[in-house]
Amino acid sequence: MSLEMYESVVAALSEVGLAARGAFHPEAEDGVPALPDGRPVATLVLAGNVGPNMFQAFSAARDGWTAENDGGHPLDHWSRLVLTEASQRFGGSPDCVPIYSFDGPPYHPFQRWARKSEAVHPSPLGPFIHPDYGLWHAYRGSLAFAENFAVPPRDERPNPCATCRDRPCMSTCPVEAHSGKGLDLLTCVRHMDGPDGEDCIQRGCQARRACPVNPEFLYRPEQANFHMDSFTRLRKASFIARGLW
Template sequence: MTLDALDASARKVGLAVRGAFHPSSEDDAPESAQTLVMLGPDEPRFWGIFSTSSEYLDGRPHPLDRWSKRATASLAVPLGGTAVFPYDGPPYAPFLNWAQRSSACWSSPVGLLVHDTAGLFISFRAALALPQRLDLPAPAISPCPTCEDRPCESACPVGALAPGKDYDVPTCVARMQSIDGAACREGCLVRRACPVSKSFGRLPEQSAFHMRAFLGE
């Protein structure tokens, strides 16, 4: 098994490899893990796969989490791996640390994670802890240092996400629930402003789904 082969298998079920690393004893990974692989949606194919799934259509709570567990199991079981999910806990797995260990994610000017190909649209549905030690690609390069306009820094109309400050969740929610927040409810303006995000292919329907979930709708 190679990382490219695993990525090809993941894309068949709507996921994609978004980074990987060889964990050490300090990474709080499953003990058997020789390689930890980060999985995110395969854009733009993901939404068509998920939105026609039984989990999305059955009306039960947490459809995306349930779909993620089924899709990830189809990858983990044949490899003797362990699937880890960011929403299982407490205790919760340190996905933010794992993402930055994968040499494909960094902290952006506004504090959100930024990915070399997904930009600020990066998200993780699961991690695969594999007993095999897979060869890893060369580390990626952060897109932020060469971003001249840095549109993420000023994209939030109420400054809930801005350089040098923590994410102001109450202000963000208040804006989204207001008459003026219609554009925000279609997808975070900061994430959408990132030049890398714009070329990533996430569909507006998916962004709106996540914003509704964020508001508890």
């Protein structure tokens, strides 16, 4: 089985600042949309961030951008630019098209796709955990191909949370927003927007940072701050719009 085509997709994604996050051959129940000319997608390669590469590439590219040209969502804007560029290396539409994790609602079921592609598992916090990258990885989109090419078999390593006895992620949040029944979003965002939220905003979610799995992949402060600041602003705006703030 030659992985030559898959390896060339890995290289193309890496050149634009993204990491390939595994791949699979979709079946009808996976909810992968058809290609623009109606053909089914034969191979889907997931793309995201692992380690600091994506944030470095994004930070360099956005220099000089304003809300007028990035639509107020600079990381999503950057993701569209670079995934379109990567797709064009494989002929572009309709043979290879990007699908984005942030397009919605309704959103594409990226977590379902992620579980088919890599050894990721639900963590007690909600986001998926990876045996190598811990909680420090995410998805920006995917490349959908008409061509059926060989991809590596799914990595079957088990969930690291299954053998984590102390579960510090569940007891570290200063406002107990993680109860085990899902995130209490209003409590979380109120805390981050308030006078004691600085640590979470500047360095990232404390519960997530308490995870002992491979903390060397922890987001650096500039990336943590970018994500937490935009998360807080967008969620607060949504609560205000719904009269819940």
